[in-house]
Amino acid sequence: MATRAGLECPVCHEEIGRGEQLEAHLYNDHSKRALAGFVATEAVAMEEDDISE
Template identity: 45%
Template sequence: MATRNSIECPVCREPPATNQQLEEHLVSTHTKRKLAKFIVAETTVQTNEDVSE
């Protein structure tokens, strides 16, 4: 039987608690500023990759 890898938080690279969904983990564990910085960093990387192709 195939098994799935556990979901990992893209911000802190930790899996949410066993009884916790990723969205709940993001809201309860990370500040708005930390989430915003993560989104800006990811967007910057994606934008730079598009230009370099």
């Protein structure tokens, strides 16, 4: 039987354990500054992709 890869945190790339929720991991393991930086970086990257098309 094939096994499914675990969910990975988009901020720190740590694997989220079975039974653990991504939202809980983000809330408990990352500062507001780290989350804001990640969101800002992703938004800029998405905008650059839109412009380059």
